[in-house]
Amino acid sequence: MVTDENKAGSAPDEPTVPLGRPGDAAEPAAAHEPEAAREPEAADAAEPVGEPEAADDDGAEPATDELAADEPAEPAAPGSRWRVSGAGAVIGVLLVLLGFTLAVQLKNNPADDAYATMRQEDLVTILADLDAREDRLQQDIAELENSRRELASGASSREQILKEAQERADDLGILAGTLKAVGTGITLRFSDGTKPITAAHLLNAIQELRGAGAEAMQVDGNGGSVRVVASTHFVDAPNGGIAVDGVRLTGPYTITAIGPENIDVAMKFRGGVVNDVEGDGGNVIVSKPQPVEITTVLPNAPTLEYAKPVS
Template sequence: MPGAGRDQDHQAGGRDGGGSGAVPTGAGTPAATPAAPSPETVIDPVDDVDGAHGVPEKGRKLTSAGALIGVLLALFGFTLVVQLRSNDADSGLASARQEDLVRILSDLEARDQRLQQEISGLEQSQRQLTSGVAGRQAALADADKRADDLGLLSGTLPARGPGLVIVIDPRGQQIKASQILNAVQELRGAGAEVMELVGDNGGAVRIVASSYFVDAEDGGIIVDNKQLSGPYRLMVIGVPATMQTALQIPGGVVASVSQAGGNVTMEQRTTVEVTAVRQPASLQYARPVS
């Protein structure tokens, strides 16, 4: 069929070139081949990989920097928390009301006043204890001194000190007890503090306020129930010159003994020992008045 052949030719011609301008496949210029990569974009797997662990060097640097940044951030966060807590503690008073601040100040003042009172009380107690100890020590020292003085006066303690050694020698004459008593009284008046009378027979008597003197039948004397024979020796503690002057006054002890045929000698000494003592008397009725 001639018509059909023209239609086919017409269609074929239309597809191949006519009006569409399309290039048939397999005809004309050959197809373009893919372009080769440039040398700048080539990745060498050997040069970019860490030989030890197979980790890229660039990635390893990023990991170390990230760890350092993390540590810095942790430190920054810790510092921030501490600062916030400090600010919260300090801002407690700053945000308080005036009434609360006044109350807090009043409490602090009251506490300070109580502490000052406690300090004052402790200081006063310390002063009392110190003065009490000093007072007790002074009282004990005074009591010891008074006990010593009383022991010397009562004859219960031995004594030593400056004084006189007086020897009254009858020279075959009788020395009466009254003459020895006059000598003791003159010495007391001249300030004698401690006296002891020693007989030639070795007897010794401590002279005290209650001592008495009696003539013995055989020519001696009896002092406090102890018989003594002459010559008599008086050991006296006091001011030597004063006591010697008192015995040497006209009509005194020295003159009286001399008129009776006896003799009196006196020797001043820097130390006189009085060793005779008396047993303390036990009082039955007398009591001190408090």
């Protein structure tokens, strides 16, 4: 209810304030106050009616605990679980390495224990054997190094050595009559005169040519060609002609020889081939030095029965 006193003092246009609780009446009055001044009162108005304005310290603490209990718990950080798993993996790897190290150590311990239980004399013997083995290995290494140096130094002259060996083999092949030959030489042509040419005439000419430096020779005639070597022999055939190494030849006979450029001069000395043949009634013609070729070869080198190389 509104008293007459309030009614008489109020302005005609003021609104009528309804009766109610003290807190309800305070809200319209606070509507005309500034915003800053209204905030504390609004906070007081939010408190429930009938609650004591002053609360002791013991009553404030439980209210805070209840609000904290009602709030939801904060979620865990998203990467915390993975960090724990990574640390576990590292620990596992370390444990595996530790186990492997222990296994290797246990495996090597028996050998160490075996040496640890040996006597000093035995250890000295083992050490001496190891030293001797090392010396032998060092000697082997030195020998191999020397062989390597020799091979390295001889590698540059290898082709020259092979070339010289091939030339030596060719020389021996020419002397043995197994290879053809070409070079500067002469030809001697023998023909019957007042008397026939005999085996002695050809043998004498071969010896004179060898003495003059002839290196390769062959004899040609009707019936074949024969290569002249150290073992070649000449025999007068029963039915005429000359048998050279078993091959019967008939005149005229031609001897081809490779040798020095002045080999023809040796054939014309007094008492030489020309003088001997003409004195016996035969004919001989000596050519001037010119390029000639020895084409006849022996199928196989002569087999020596008595002479052996000196070892």
